Amino acid sequence: MDVSIIIVNYNTFEVTCNCLASVFENTSGVSFEVIVVDNASSEINPEKFISRFPLIRLIKSKENLGFSGGNNLGIKHSRGSVLLLLNSDTILINNAVKLAFEQLNSDKKIGCLTCSVLNLDKTPQGVLGRFPSIRQNLISICRIEKFVKRYHQDTYKLGDKFDYKTPQEGDWIWGTFFMFSRAVLNQFPNKKLHDDFFMYGEDLQWCMYIKQNLGLKVVFTPEPKIFHLHGASDTRKYIEKYKQWAFPNFVKTLRVLKSDTYAFFYVLTFVLQRLLVRGNSEVELSYYTQQLRYFFK
Known part of the structure; x- marks a missing residue:
């Protein structure tokens, strides 16, 4: 077979x-x-x-x-x-x-x-994507991406940037x-x-x-x-699924396969990136910021 x-x-x-x-x-x-x-x-x-x-x-x-x-x-x-x-x-x-x-x-x-x-x-x-990383978040926060040629961005970032x-x-x-x-x-x-x-x-x-x-x-x-x-196999809105399951699971994976310290600074830089670059709403930022509390339990 x-x-x-x-x-x-x-x-x-x-x-x-x-x-x-x-x-x-x-x-x-x-x-x-x-x-x-x-x-x-x-x-x-x-x-x-x-x-x-x-x-x-x-x-x-x-x-x-x-x-x-x-x-x-x-x-x-x-x-x-x-x-x-x-x-x-x-x-x-x-x-x-x-x-x-x-x-x-x-x-x-x-x-x-x-x-x-x-x-x-x-x-x-x-x-096809790149692993969640502190480096990626910092590059986005510092706006380094705008100095990189488009085709390099495609293969560096992947996700919806790749053709x-x-x-x-x-x-x-x-x-x-x-x-x-x-x-x-x-x-x-x-x-x-x-x-x-x-x-x-x-x-x-x-x-x-x-x-x-x-x-x-x-x-x-x-x-x-x-x-x-x-989404036909799961009718909930994407942001609800991301917040309930995906993002917490990403963080748990980083804690297991990297370290608690790495995962903490990933979430911290992720929140900063959302605040300074993405301009997420206060509700969204509050949710992501709350994820930091798990590191102090």
Whole structure:
């Protein structure tokens, strides 16, 4: 078995079915299995997935394990030499699984890989980024960026500054389309992905471990293409999700993989950057400033 495609579902039956249909319609030239992990959905009986897609393997969790926990459950039942974590709110445009699989196998130094992730209007989403860092915050505060040529900014900052037309190595990728080998997984503690977080920030944590602890590359490749509905699997507003889950989890990751001191000064410079450069509202600044209190407990 070449690739195990793992899709976590939680109350998004039709969205997940659209994703599954695109996988079976567009994937060829590579042996694969599809594992759907239902995270204790209340919307429908998950057995309905089997009636529509009899070739899938359905894993029913008795509780909502979150994104990382659900994926680890799917991985436990997988057989592929390569694993693909695929968001339920994605649609494959081309033979993305095979193209990504070939790229991953072309370089043994690639730890994990993502593809062209597009909005419905075909504009790219900023799926490749740099690690949160004090250095980045200070560069922004001091306005050093304006002295750097545009193309250097693109490859230095990545995120939504990069054009996503050429292959590029970065620091971390979104978990939307997250491909890696079982050999890499076997180098993680207990041979499973970190599942400290219920959702958001786990992809950053995985990539930090892959890049800093395993010394492997985190890569974007443009040829495989998918649509991402970007929020169909979680209808809360982005800023609410960022504040509740993502930002605190980023800080926790820095504390574990860097140090408490580094994480503290990251948050401090982050607040200054938001105050001096971004001009965030008092409510937003108050929230970010409150994150500093956790370092004094």
